[in-house]
Amino acid sequence: MRAVLCGYYGMGNGGDEALLASLLQMLPSEITPIVLSGNPQQTHDRYGVECCDRKSFLSVVQALRRSQMLIWGGGSLMQDATSAISPFYYGGLMKLAQWMGLTTIAWAQGVGPLNHPISRWLAKQSFKGCDGVSVRDRGSAAWLNDWQIPFVLAPDPVWAMESEPVKGLWDLPAPRVAVNLRAHRLLTPDRRATLTRALADFQKATQTCLILLPFQKSQDLAIAEFIQPQLPGASKILVLENPQELKGVFRGVEMAIAMRFHGLIMAAAEGCRCFALSYDPKVSQLMTDLDIPGWELSEIPTSANQISQTWIELYANGDALSDDQIGSLVDRALMHQDILQIVKRSP
Template identity: 65%
Template sequence: MVRAICCGYYGEGNGGDEALLASLLQMLPDAVEAIALSGNPSQTQTQYGVKTCDRRNAFQVLKVLRAADWFIWGGGSLIQDVTSAISPLYYTGLMGLAQQMGLRTIAWSQGIGPLQRPITRAIAKRAFAGCNLVTVRDSGSAALLTDWQIPFTLAPDPVWALDPKPVPGLWDLPAPRVAVTWRSHPLLTPKRLEILTRALVSFQQATDTYILLVPFQLSQDLVIAELIHKAIPYHSQILKLTDPQMLRGLFQGVKCYINATA
């Protein structure tokens, strides 16, 4: 039995990252035993039936590293220093440690950057260069790895391969439906949010669409969704979906998806 550590922003209530974990677990062969590093180990274990480890507990993480064969960066924009300078240091530090301990290391479905600091660019380059396999999900990440002369595969976002679940009541809502996710972000200032909201109101009026506001991380994004809903009270609804498969199923019932952070 091969033991693989799945490392990502799991167990933090972010729908996109939870969908990535669900996709990864769905794709792993039966011969692989997964251990997910999670911010909420008990919840992750209950939700996915996978072994877990507290990603903030250094002793636990070191223990599972010593017993593992593979280390998988499990997707998403983990290596960026816009929202946090600590995040890329944490993830590249774990990757570097796994490489030093002799684990096979995989950077899976990565969205790399932005990397604004020279030190984070340098450590990211070193970490990716030491991987046995690298896959990226966008052309910007591909261009960066090409510049670094690091081999990679450009592949679609694996979330689209996740088995969907129907969203109760979705097909009873007015059509056409448009899903909107606006993430909390330093660049999404109150002024920009006001401008984007006015634009969305004009879009809804011009197209007569029904707006589904989908906060991917309730603790950060729900406030934004509530502000938008107040501007379109009769032609919008907030959907608080925490099941990754339902998030995937949502896109089977909408005509368009609008995602913005700035």
């Protein structure tokens, strides 16, 4: 059986690449994947799977014609906060697959924000036609409850993604702290400058090596390059495109300060103390669910000293998730694998 895997793959975003790696890890052996990718050659080289260009309508239709299943694979695909086009692209693809008679699965979805009525209607119609649905958070579950659509709720599958060691990481001075900031309208120049001063003060106090970790080069790298020259101690910008290595970085750090949703999940899964800077409801929900300390980006203190003192306190006295907590999250994340077993009931 062939399945087309559709998500924000091959677009240079470490979190979405982690979702693809997790999906391929969980995919039943009976399924041969065809991945829709923004960079088909890179995706093929990384995972050894058949790929086609997600932007080529003809290639996508040909892939669907050769397949028996479409797996709508993970993350915040049905949302209109960052792109009003996303609901049309993903919803249109789902309805096309359903019209062609494919088995359709919405896997590990993060639904919303859906600010516009047409986006909500598209999402509802797309999910309603699916043969199986799993979601990764309570906010997404609330949408599906409102629409009276059956679903499985489980933690994000990246909790269960296997990590890989990072060459050269252990050569960097210890102890180490990972930092991930991304471009966002709420990360104003003033806030960026304040956070940079706070990181410098934190480093002076703790004598840590700061690893600046871009998850998406187009949005994160420039910020890392802005911060690094202003740090007084050892630091390293670590650009990794393999999502399993991205997760592996957190094996070798004591603490993570992160904006990105999957940066926090990877860090927590590897036993790091975490501090969140939330720019999105999914990050705020994760903070609540796991009791992760942090601030809404719009409400961070204006005093660099107050920020650095908060980080120093967490570094000195904070707790990571326990092994039992991590084990439970990993086990429950594997519930997303169960929804893929629908293949055994498909013609």
